[in-house]
Amino acid sequence: MNQQPHLDGYLSPDHPLSPRGLFADLPAAIRPMVTPKVTTVWEQDTATLPSALARARKRYRSFAEQELRRRALPIDSAPHLEPGELHPSLADLLKSAGREGMLTDLLPRPLGSASLGGYRHPLVWTQALRAEELSRVCAGQMLLLSAHSLGVIPIVFAGDLAAMRRFVLPAYRQSLAGDPHIFAFAITEPSAGSDAEEGHGASGRRPGTVAKRVNGGWSLQGRKVFISGGDIAKSITVFAALENEGIESWTCFLVTSDMPGFEVVRTELKMGMRASAAAEIAFHDVFVPDDHVIGQPRQGWAINRATLNASRYAVAGMGVGLAQGATEAAIDFACRTELAGKALVNFQEVQLQIADMMTETSAIRGMLWQAARKAYVARQDRSSMCKFHCTDRAVHVVEMALELMGNHGTLHDSGVEKIYRDARLTQIFEGTNQINRLAVIEDQQEQLLARIERN
Amino acid sequence: METLLSKEDLRTALSEVRRFARGVVSARIEGPEHPLPRPTLERLLSEATEAGFVPDATEEATGLWVDLDDPMGPTLSARTIETLAAVNPGIAWTCHVRAMPVWLARRLNKPEALEEKESVVPLQGYHGLGRVALPRYLAGAQLEGDDRAMLRDWLSPAQPGARRVVHAPAGFKAVLSPYFDGEAVRWIRQPIDALDPLPAGPTLGLDEVDAVALASSDAGTPLGPDDPEEARKIFAEALVIQSLALVAVGIGCLRHAHDLAREQARSRVQGGQRIEHHPAVQSLIGSADTALLATDALLGRMAEGPLRGNRIGDVFAARAEAHPLLCRGATDALQVFGGSGYMQDVGMEKALRDSQQLRLMGGTPGELERFVSEWDRVR
Ligand SMILES: Cc1cc2nc3c(=O)[nH]c(=O)nc-3n(C[C@H](O)[C@H](O)[C@H](O)COP(=O)(O)OP(=O)(O)OC[C@H]3O[C@@H](n4cnc5c(N)ncnc54)[C@H](O)[C@@H]3O)c2cc1C
Numbered sequence: 001m002n003q004q005p006h007l008d009g010y011l012s013p014d015h016p017l018s019p020r021g022l023f024a025d026l027p028a029a030i031r032p033m034v035t036p037k038v039t040t041v042w043e044q045d046t047a048t049l050p051s052a053l054a055r056a057r058k059r060y061r062s063f064a065e066q067e068l069r070r071r072a073l074p075i076d077s078a079p080h081l082e083p084g085e086l087h088p089s090l091a092d093l094l095k096s097a098g099r100e101g102m103l104t105d106l107l108p109r110p111l112g113s114a115s116l117g118g119y120r121h122p123l124v125w126t127q128a129l130r131a132e133e134l135s136r137v138c139a140g141q142m143l144l145l146s147a148h149s150l151g152v153i154p155i156v157f158a159g160d161l162a163a164m165r166r167f168v169l170p171a172y173r174q175s176l177a178g179d180p181h182i183f184a185f186a187i188t189e190p191s192a193g194s195d196a197e198e199g200h201g202a203s204g205r206r207p208g209t210v211a212k213r214v215n216g217g218w219s220l221q222g223r224k225v226f227i228s229g230g231d232i233a234k235s236i237t238v239f240a241a242l243e244n245e246g247i248e249s250w251t252c253f254l255v256t257s258d259m260p261g262f263e264v265v266r267t268e269l270k271m272g273m274r275a276s277a278a279a280e281i282a283f284h285d286v287f288v289p290d291d292h293v294i295g296q297p298r299q300g301w302a303i304n305r306a307t308l309n310a311s312r313y314a315v316a317g318m319g320v321g322l323a324q325g326a327t328e329a330a331i332d333f334a335c336r337t338e339l340a341g342k343a344l345v346n347f348q349e350v351q352l353q354i355a356d357m358m359t360e361t362s363a364i365r366g367m368l369w370q371a372a373r374k375a376y377v378a379r380q381d382r383s384s385m386c387k388f389h390c391t392d393r394a395v396h397v398v399e400m401a402l403e404l405m406g407n408h409g410t411l412h413d414s415g416v417e418k419i420y421r422d423a424r425l426t427q428i429f430e431g432t433n434q435i436n437r438l439a440v441i442e443d444q445q446e447q448l449l450a451r452i453e454r455n
Numbered sequence: 456m457e458t459l460l461s462k463e464d465l466r467t468a469l470s471e472v473r474r475f476a477r478g479v480v481s482a483r484i485e486g487p488e489h490p491l492p493r494p495t496l497e498r499l500l501s502e503a504t505e506a507g508f509v510p511d512a513t514e515e516a517t518g519l520w521v522d523l524d525d526p527m528g529p530t531l532s533a534r535t536i537e538t539l540a541a542v543n544p545g546i547a548w549t550c551h552v553r554a555m556p557v558w559l560a561r562r563l564n565k566p567e568a569l570e571e572k573e574s575v576v577p578l579q580g581y582h583g584l585g586r587v588a589l590p591r592y593l594a595g596a597q598l599e600g601d602d603r604a605m606l607r608d609w610l611s612p613a614q615p616g617a618r619r620v621v622h623a624p625a626g627f628k629a630v631l632s633p634y635f636d637g638e639a640v641r642w643i644r645q646p647i648d649a650l651d652p653l654p655a656g657p658t659l660g661l662d663e664v665d666a667v668a669l670a671s672s673d674a675g676t677p678l679g680p681d682d683p684e685e686a687r688k689i690f691a692e693a694l695v696i697q698s699l700a701l702v703a704v705g706i707g708c709l710r711h712a713h714d715l716a717r718e719q720a721r722s723r724v725q726g727g728q729r730i731e732h733h734p735a736v737q738s739l740i741g742s743a744d745t746a747l748l749a750t751d752a753l754l755g756r757m758a759e760g761p762l763r764g765n766r767i768g769d770v771f772a773a774r775a776e777a778h779p780l781l782c783r784g785a786t787d788a789l790q791v792f793g794g795s796g797y798m799q800d801v802g803m804e805k806a807l808r809d810s811q812q813l814r815l816m817g818g819t820p821g822e823l824e825r826f827v828s829e830w831d832r833v834r
Contacts, residue, residue, distance in 0.1 A: 077657060193793050194725045201726035226794045269488050271797050271804035278794075338614050339582050340605040347586070349825060399782075402659075402811065403819045407579055407620055410659045410812050411666060417659035420811065424786070424804075425797055432793055434735035 008346035041362065048369075049129075052117030056126055060133035067096055072138035075275045076418050083231045083264040083279060090144065090275060094182070097145055098175035103182075105130070106149050106156060111164075112172055124310050124383070125372035128317030132365070135321030136328075139422035140275030142318065147228035147276060150311050151183025154237040154252050157306040158295030166291070167235060167254055184233035186224040186281065187304055193226075195247075196239075197308065197431040198438060202301070203248070207241030209283065211251060217290045220253065220283040223265070226429075230279030231264045233257060238283070239300045250300030254292040261286040272421030308430060309378040315430045316368045316386035319394030322423040323364065326401035327357040329416050333405050353404045360397045364390040381443035388433035391426035398423045460527035465534070472535045475506055476542040484543055488799035490662035491546070496624060499546060500553060508535055509550045510557040512569040519554035520696055521561075523762035529696075530758040533703040537754070540707025544809040545663025547707060551700040552576075552623045552664075556631055558696065559642065562689055565678045568644050574629040577621040577669065578697050580609035584818040587829040592640070593691045593767060595684075596833035606635040611671040618668035620655055622816060625665040631678065633693070639686035645675035660812030662805070691764025697817050698774045699758055705781040705813045706750050709788070712806035713743040716788035730791070739787040746784030750777045768830040775823035778814035785810040 006012035013020040023035045039047075046054050071089050078087055086094075097103050101113025105126075108119040118126050127149065134142035155163050171181035187196040189208035195201035209222030220240055230236060234257050242249040255262060261284040267277040295303055331354055334345040344350045368390055371382040398420045402409040409416045427433045441448070460468075479502055483495050491499070503509045503518075510516035519535060522528035532554075540547035555576040560568040568574075585592075588602035588609070598606075611634050612619065621630070630645045655666035680686050720731035720740060730736045753773040759766075789796040789803040796803040814820065 188794070191724075198726070204727045268797075269799040271799065271808070278798075337582060338617070339586075339612075340601050340608045344582065349821065353821070395786075399811075402815055403821055405815075406582055406819050406822070407815055407817075408582065410622075410815050411620070412656045412658065420659065421804075421808070424789075424807070427790065428794055428797055432790065434733075434739075434790070438735070 004343075004346075007351070008342070009348055009351075041358065045362075045365065050121055052115055053121055053126060053129060056115070056118050057129050057133060060130050061136075063097075063100060063102060064134050064137040067093055067100075068134060068138040068141045071141060071275070073412065073415065073418065075138075076140060076272075077412060078274070080267070080269055081277075083267045083277070086232050087275075090141070093141060094144070094180040095178050098180040099178045101176065102145055103148055103175040103180055104172040106152050107168070107172070111169060113176065122372060122375040122378075124313040124375045124378050125369070127310075127314045128320075128368055128372050131314040131317035132321035132324070135318040135422075136325040137321075138275065139318055139322055139419070139425075140273040142321070143228055143273045143276035146314060146318075147184055148182045148233075149314075150185040150307070151229070151233060151235065151237050153307045153310060154185065154303045155254070155294055157310070158252065158299065158303050160295050162291075163254065163294050171235060181235065182229055182233045184227050184229040184236045184279075185307070186227045186230060186236050186238045188224060188226050190223060190225050192247075194432060194435050196304070197435050198442070199301075199305075203246070205247055207245075207247055207250075209238070209240040210243055211240040211253065211288070212243045214287065217292070218251075218253065218288045220255065220261075220286040220288055223280060223282045225280045226268065226278045227281055228276050228278055228429075230281045231267050231277045236281070237294060239304055240283075242297065248301060249298050250304065251297045252294040252300045252303050253288045254294055255283070255286060255288060259286050259288070271424060272418065273425050305380075306378070309380045309383050312383040312387035312430050312436065313368065313372050313375065313378065315426055316364070316383075316390035318426050319387075319390035319392075319423070320361065320365045320368055322419055322426070323357070323361040323394040323397035326398040326416055326419045326423075327354070327361050329414065329419070330354065330357060330401035330404045333408065333414070337408075350404060353400055357397050357400050357404075360393050360400075364393050379443065381440045384431070384436040384439035384443070387430060388427075388436040391423070392433060395420075395423045395427060460522065460525050460531060462527075465527055465531055468531055469534050469538060471506070472508060472538045475503065475508065476539050480539065480542045480546060486800055487802035487805045491543070493624070493626075496546065496549065496663060500549065503539075503550055504553075508539075509553050512557060512560070512566070512572070516557065519550060520558040521554075523558070523692075523696075523760065526760040529699060529760040529762050530755070532696075533699045533754055533758045536700055536703040537707040537710075540704040541710045542707075543663065544704045544708045544806075544813075545661045547704050548622070548661055548664055548700070549624055551704075555693075555696070559631055559689075559693065562692070563642060563678050563680060567676075568631055568642075568678050570629070570644075573627045574631055574644070575621055575623045575627045576631045576633075576693065577619055578633065578693055579619055579621065579817055581612040581617055581619055583609070584822040584826050585609040586825070590768075590826045590830035591833055592635075593687060593694075593764070594830055594834045595687060603635070603637055606640070607637070610634050610640070613671060618653070618655075618670055621667045621669060622658070622661060622664050622812075623667065624663070625652075625654065625667055627667075630669065632675070633690055639683040640690040641680065641686050642678040642689075643673075643675040644678055645672060649674040658812060659815075660805070660808035660810070662808075688764045691767045692762055694817075695757075695762060695764060695767055695770045698770050699754070701813050701817055702750065702754050702757060702774055702777045702781075705778060705810055706747065706754055708806050708809045708813075709743065709747055709750070709781050709784045712785050712788040712803055712810075713740070713747055715802060715806075716740055716743060716791040719792050725793075736791055739791050742787040743784040746780040746787075750780050750784075753777045768827055768834070771818070771823045771830070772827045774818075775820040775827065778810075778820050782807075782810045782814055 104112040105114045174181040211218040263282045265280040510518040588605035650669040655668040
């Protein structure tokens with residue numbers, strides 16, 4: 001088929017009034033200022049990144065296209081497996097991810113696999129770029145890989161070099177050798193979800209997972225729920241209160257899945273992000289030796305909050321990636337679907353929808369990159385703003401993509417109904433978007449109080 | 456036609472439906488994460504037919520979409536569907552799907568259209584709502600430019616690989632298809648084999664219902680009607696009925712989600728108190744509440760009887776308004792559950808998926824709005 005010379009309602013790019021040739025006769029000094037190169041939004045955005053991050057972004061994209069794309073739909077509709085079982089295709093993914101350095105990129109070489117150049121920039125920015133590129137292709141597999149990083153972050157933020165040497169480095173070496181060693185992060189309890197994410201609720205909460213002092217260490221008793229990757233993790237950073245104390249005594253323990261008394265109770269049947277299991281795990285008097293305390297006893301709440309402040313940027317990145325994936329799927333649909341002999345993209349209403357989706361996605365990416373660019377200190381207000389706004393707008397963009405595709409969007413093969421189911425999670429975890437709004441206010445408290453006094 | 460149904464009759468009839476839904480239907484549902492097995496669905500449909508909620512091919516059949524000349528008729532049918540949907544949206548939609556061929560055969564005065572017991576009436580065009588061509592046609596305005604090609608392609612797409620999708624339990628034997636013959640939208644009875652049905656895989660929502668992709672074909676028995684004016688009316692009426700069904704299922708679905716959310720807010724303690732006392736949660740439940748109230752009023756307006764195809768502008772406008780509200784209510788109700796709302800066994804994610812699917816079937820809100828604008832312009 002011959003290429004259409006122009007979309008309906010537009011001049012062709014070589015028309016004298018079209019923006020393309022328009023500036024050719026302007027003075028040579030001005031021309032470069034008004035004549036941008038014809039490039040995709042992705043190329044334009046990547047070009048604004050520092051070179052190390054631009055390289056990282058390209059690497060994440062190519063990893064996602066090569067490894068995640070072909071697995072995305074089959075894994076989403078694969079049968080639910082028993083706890084601890086991993087789909088063979090995902091086992092292969094983890095091996096490749098390990099070898100490619102995708103399980104070890106929280107730390108720079110030679111400890112991990114992140115480039116030293118990238119490490120000059122805030123870690124949360126790199127992690128947000130990674131979450132974006134992986135989520136653009138499959139957010140479920142992204143979560144499988146990212147929940148692992150979330151499990152390692154508490155060890156980094158505890159600043160506990162001994163724990164890094166003892167737990168992280170050997171695990172990283174294993175992963176790089178193609179034998180993935182997965183971590184998970186466990187704060188949520190049956191009776192404390194939001195209360196594990198915000199201080200006001202936590203302050204009055206009777207902890208459900210408790211550590212009792214015993215000879216040479218601690219005995220853990222209790223349950224954690226909805227733990228991403230908790231079923232396949234070999235190491236889990238578990239937050240538990242000390243016996244007879246409140247959440248302010250939270251301590252971070254490194255629990256390994258081979259410790260006697262550790263049990264994976266079940267994995268949930270979820271709406272989306274099905275490549276990653278959400279597990280309920282139980283501790284039946286699990287003995288955890290003293291050297292498995294991460295940081296110091298009672299530092300758990302601080303480590304938890306620091307972890308969340310950092311990881312919420314990545315969740316915002318998931319939102320951006322999901323919005324981008326939905327936008328691309330809708331554009332693809334509009335270009336290949338014909339009605340009355342015309343590709344849908346010729347219709348103005350379709351063009352308006354595409355423009356809205358592209359712009360919304362660009363806007364949330366801009367917000368996130370702007371905040372992450374200088375986030376050497378991961379600020380609570382900024383990370384929460386990005387988390388709730390980027391994910392709320394992302395869901396809206398996915399709804400627009402569904403709307404553009406109409407009835408076709410409801411079909412699994414369209415890919416967009418999966419994106420919708422995946423995207424809905426980003427408004428819930430790492431603190432619901434309501435709790436994240438409250439986190440913005442909590443972080444602004446001093447300024448707000450000062451204004452009350454002034455009034 | 457004279458009014459046969461009083462308000463009292465309506466109340467009595469709906470309380471019977473409620474009893475059936477809560478007694479018979481709920482008892483068969485193992486949990487929201489387990490879509491009904493096919494034989495159970497079929498048994499329920501037979502029971503609904505025996506109970507008189509879903510009409511069969513017999514002369515004296517009663518149930519959905521039968522008494523539409525009665526001013527209360529559309530309301531009774533729509534509220535029946537809503538009541539069933541509050542227990543299970545997929546079953547409610549299936550009852551509607553089963554009732555449509557009976558309505559159409561009667562309306563066309565072609566009882567032979569129901570020769571095959573299991574047939575469906577696919578009203579879902581290939582993509583969208585036929586753009587401005589459909590309102591122009593239905594309003595009896597002059598068709599212009601590409602309008603004829605648009606209507607033909609929308610109902611019977613000719614391009615390779617293009618298929619219409621039917622959301623109905625698979626296994627139906629015949630399809631009563633609308634097609635545009637250059638003059639009017641008429642109907643044809645097509646054996647399923649002529650349409651090369653392909654399973655279109657799982658869908659976003661309505662887990663109890665399959666998606667089947669149908670090829671276009673001319674093969675079949677024409678069902679008329681001959682009179683182009685009559686054809687216009689019948690097609691508009693079919694679209695009005697479908698709109699009533701889609702919104703009614705959506706309201707039932709939201710009612711269920713709302714009640715679950717209210718219950719959860721009453722029992723869950725976070726932030727030092729029952730979460731129903733947090734303004735954040737009150738806003739979420741309030742959003743579901745207001746969506747219910749508004750869509751209930753919209754459905755009331757849509758279902759004002761007797762059924763008339765020329766009310767399609769109002770009906771589409773109401774539908775365009777209703778679905779975004781229903782989706783907003785469902786997503787906010789889910790949010791009240793936090794993480795457990797994301798889990799299939801709780802039922803909230805199903806309610807949200809179902810609501811989203813209903814928004815996308817039979818024309819999306821944007822398409823409905825553009826229809827309304829053109830309808831308004833040309834009438
Ligand atoms: C798929 C999935 C993966 C997850 N992965 C992990 C993981 O890897 N590790 C982990 O530890 N956790 C994980 N979680 C848990 C997640 O972080 C929690 O679900 C989330 O924080 C919400 O807690 P909750 O589910 O208990 O909801 P609740 O806290 O019960 O919230 C219910 C509702 O009440 C509102 N609410 C609660 N408290 C307040 C308040 N003080 N003020 C106003 N409104 C309030 C909430 O906003 C929400 O609308 C995961 C969850 C899911 C669904």
